[in-house]
Amino acid sequence: MTTGGIFAPTIRYNHGTFYILTTYADTFLPFEQNSIIFTTDDIFSNNWTQPMYLDQAGIDPDLFWDTDGPVYLNTGCPESGPEGGITHLSLHFASRYSSQNINDTYQLGRETFLSPVTWSVDGWPCANGGKLITFDMQDPNLPSQSNVSNLLVHNFLSPSLQLGWEFRGTPSRPRWRIENDSMVLRGTVATLSALDGMALVLGKQDALFYDFSVDMSFNPTLPTHEAGIVAWVNDLYHNTIFLVQCQDQTNATCLRTLTTVGERGGEFDGNTTTIYYPLPTGLSNTTQSKSAASVRLHIRATPETYQLGYSMPSDNATTWLTAYTASWMAPHYECRISWQGARMGMYATGSGGVMLEEAVFRNVEVVRGPY
Template sequence: MFTDVLDNKNFKNPILPGFYPDPSICRVGEIYYMVNSSFAFFPGIPIFQSADLVNWEQIGHVLDRESQLKLDGAYYSGGIFAPTIRYHEGVFYVITTNVDNRGNFIVTANDPKGPWSEPYFIENAPGIDPSLFFDEDGKVYYTGCRETKNPRFFGDSEIWLQEIDLDKMQLKGESSTIWRGALKDVKCPEGPHIYKINGMYYLVISEGGTEHYHAITVARSKNISGPYEGNPGNPILTHRHLGKDYPISNTGHADLVKTQNDDWYMVLLGSRPYGGYYKNLGRETFLVPVVWEDGWPIVSPGTGKVEFEYPFPNLPRSDKGQEEIRDDFDKEVLDYKWNSLRTPKEKFWSLKERSGFLRLKLKPMRILDVVETKGDNNYKKYAEESPSFLARRQQHINFEVLTKMEFTPENDKETAGIALIQNNNHQFRLEYSMENGHKVVRLVSCKRECKESYVIDYEGKNIESTINSKVFEADVLYLKVTAIGQEYNFYYGSSLDEMKLLAENVDGRILSWELAGGFIGTCIGLFASSNGEASCNHADFDWFDYEGK
């Protein structure tokens, strides 16, 4: 995955566009490695490498086996939160949180491409956003954020520290609270990372919540256990004062790295609203330079905000090529960009049953079925299942998606096609099915509003509506979606030369997390469902194109 290089001197942000939040980075020699949150998608925790901090190649997933990643009952914004990657004496460590199953754990590897170990779950480690710090005296420390003992409001949390024995994968000694953020009564201090620089311990965190008021703050101490003094210039980075019309918002959740040339950079998340304050792309990964003055980091010196353009780092350029527009499904394994919802207990796709095609088997579960933990029939039936759905991230404000599908629905329940999804309540489906004995192509939307972006609405039924439906008799068909900002257009046809418009200028804002709630970005993919009924049918996809415009 490669960012746009503007010329020989500058690069363009974000460096990982689309739903790649909570970046964490480390350097080993002259190579950089980075991981991101993956939430309820499988495989979990995409891992990238780069030689120049700008162009990133995905080399795998940290959690790519069912035994490593249990996502039973996980909602779209559940699952894996905020991994941290570190390297020490020949071993890579990733520490993270599975918010739906057992909490905080560590996996290790000698090679970042894997295989990674089975999870070591850390007992008596409450909260989320864990990080590891390797001190010069050989001691290792766990930092995380947890709720205060007597919370006064939502997000009343604190940063805590405890020594950890990595031979036993156990915490040792007593835990201590080391900081509660730069502001009094701050909301959601989180994402802590500790660095030792010139004999001082620096604690970088985020606070204010991961939405509009997100901010990065820093404190330092002569002792790792504190007391920590806050930077008088805090926050060292935020966009909350720039207003909702500013093109980059909710900057935060940062990690620092020093290059082999002693230059400093920060990776962090941010979003690009468009069509109003709507963020279909979710939280993306940005890169900014850092300098040090008077013992404190200065982020994006000269402007103090994340810019779309910066001078290219003083590092050798990557010679890797651009990502391919088309996936021909001609490999033996799925490309790293594809993900399923939750851990698939049975394989619903095949690249071998028909050479050169992706075959999706129709499953009774729908991609709009609710998975919740309150015990209704839907949960009991589907909590441990994945729908027949493979998705990739939307990475551009303007894009075109196109696929060639072979599918013969046998009844009104059977359907397959392209889905654009923010969660089960907010999605578009460009699908092929049957109605009253006729084959039809139709566009279905689903929407339910939430009051706040972090609210997840489990209650009630999905609100579905068919935007348009056309009788179309064909066993081979082409489906296309284009987007120019928040205006989405949907097409179908029996050949690329005879594409017909099904729906024009459809409002895409239902795919933003301002309306949908949760923490992810829009995913676009292929699905097949029998809508609650047993089926032996399948849909075959010859290829899939995704192109940013």
Template sequence: MATFRNPIISGFYPDPSICRVNNEYYLVTSSFEYFPGVPIFHSRDLVNWRQIGYVLDRESQLNLDGTPNSRGIYAPTIRYHNGVFYMITTFVESASGARKNFYVTAENPEGPWSDPIWLDDYPGIDPSLFFDEDGRAYVTGNRKPPRGQDYPKHNEIWLQEIDLEKKKLVGPKYSLWEGALKNAHAQEASHLYKINEMYYLMIAEGGTGFTHSVTIARSEYITGPYIGAKTNPILTHRHLGKAYPITNVGHADIVNTQNGEWWMVCLASRPYGGYFRNLGRETFLVPMSWEDGWPVINPGKGIVELEGLRPNLKDSKWPTKPACDHFESSTLQMQWNFIRTPRGNFWSLHERPGYLRLFLKEETIMEESNPSFIGRRQQHVNFAARTKMEFIPSNNFEVAGVVLLQSKDYQFRVEYSIGKLSLIKRENGIDQILAGHLFEGETVYLKIEVYEQSYNFYYAKFPEEWIALCTNVNGRILSTDVAGGFVGTFIGMYASSNGKKSSNYADFDYFEYTPIE
């Protein structure tokens, strides 16, 4: 029988939420401090997905100025009702600051989506929308229990009606459920469903790390009481140990296909080289069925697998995308992101047609700023990336090159400045020069080849005449298990004048990213 491979969306695409509209499926994921925000994907078979855009792609929708690493846009939910798509999410402003919840709408999932509709008195994170059969709409979220917390990170799930015409919450808040697992902190990621006249509340417990899990409760009434399944958690991998190839499974959403099958999407990670997760949290697919009114995840196995039987849907592949971006279009391709909302005209596809021009900014990638950086996700354990750069530095402050980025404090930078190429490892906010080679010229070719945790850096003055800058560099600092936070590794192009004013620029002829089998 036909099978599929997990993850269905590889690389840093966590917190998936899914909805079906007739025979079409749409999925969104978290984006944190990266812009545009909330990538949206389309599929017809739940296995083959293509990105069709971003929900938050305008400055008026998303101001990420000053947002720290691993803050920003958390856990979106996508729903469809009466011809309108809704995406509701949390904007985490700072490490300890406000959590603000809002939603946007669109008639076409490719956009344009509306500007944010901010909801007052909406505590917590991971909001979700539910449309009941009587036409009323509700939101759920998490918060500290009104009576107080019994232990650290103790939360409850709450419910309130929302008036979509008046665009505000109405009526009382109802406490629904504090989860199934004793002292299993961080009850979050709530989704509400009505199936066979029962209301089901599915949540995540145990935090988004190794002890992540999915639990579920049900009630005859939307406001409760909710009774948890005796089989909780209905999905977790924490009992499999850290050597299992898929870990920290949780934060799920479910969908019923037009053929009557039920499937779950969830986040998980693929550690390698030890318990290190450079790819971040990815999107996985797992089958489910119903027994005695409760869901059974991957019947007979109960876990997420790297390979499984395909959904009973016609195979619907999308055309493959080129591995190399030659920057010949009038707009950036969808894989490219900025760090925070892009401010100023620091990049151009028009100044020199066929090239991406990055103007040097005073801001650096070692700050919580908007540096002159354009990057894409690392999506494979083994991969190669290369680019051709033309750059004439005018002083020692001006640098340009490529970056492997986990955060402002954990990264590798290959920088070209006057007379030299340098590989810089930044760990815990401290720079260390791992290699420095003399180099003169306007054009330099740069290549990175990665084999699990072995990162290898090369340069050339002429095509394919590669010289090793530094090889077998330990890449584990790019894992969240070293760097902390919630994001995965990005790789991209960078230019900076390191705090000095400059009108200089670097031109990139192409950027190629290819998996290595």
């Protein structure tokens, strides 16, 4: 079954029994989602009960045992009102890296902060002594500076993916493998607008100034075949630069950009803009096939703008082809808020057709700015 996955799990313990509750997202609308619960008496036995489905709508489930005996299921749901469950208190400290409010959210999504918490005599939590949560929270037991490097390189030297990569939907092995220090993707009929079944590998954008680039080679043999890189929010909002057959030229490979542009007014009102860019002739990658085009693709993010571009193996200079406003990386649509933030990654798709050719990606670099 294809679903939106499970999320917001919690584990509880009461009178010798462990409980795990999680939202079962068979839809993306929170007022139509339900939860499932598992229990065990021995958390180390790997002997959990079968899931029991709970018919109370809502997200972020939790259990509350009252002192006089009753047990309450607590879910949050903005559409269901008080009858949908007990209104719950959550301390969400969403980082607001950007100085501008972009559609009531931010392209980096939620981030986690550490903060001291004290409890009042009547049981209410108070974070940071009632003061603002800031970017630089000091703690004598923690390093005063971040050890995150401004340069991150993925060379695919190990047969396993490095930490930080993730899949959209089920990570089926026929769609990807690591071979010869490269990530190899074989596209399916599923496009990036599908909920599952895509050949798509993503990494989280974790800085406002963020440059993602990768070498790739690909030989599209049908007009529907494409492979490239993507700035991803969800199945409705993603912007791509990729290799594809040139229009009306089956023996030539072009770069193509597909972006959502225009001013935001309603929910899903952008104009999709697509442009073909012929590659310089005579380029090939003999490690894949003589006709496979080889190019380095780039996405550069700033707080205001995302740019898509490319560079050639013989020239380190980047040619920027198009740009779009950062507001398209933080959209709202049908309650699907971009809490997780933007991702960047690699993909291949047959766009509804069978695809036997493979796209080869290598030498991924992430540079955190400012540039």
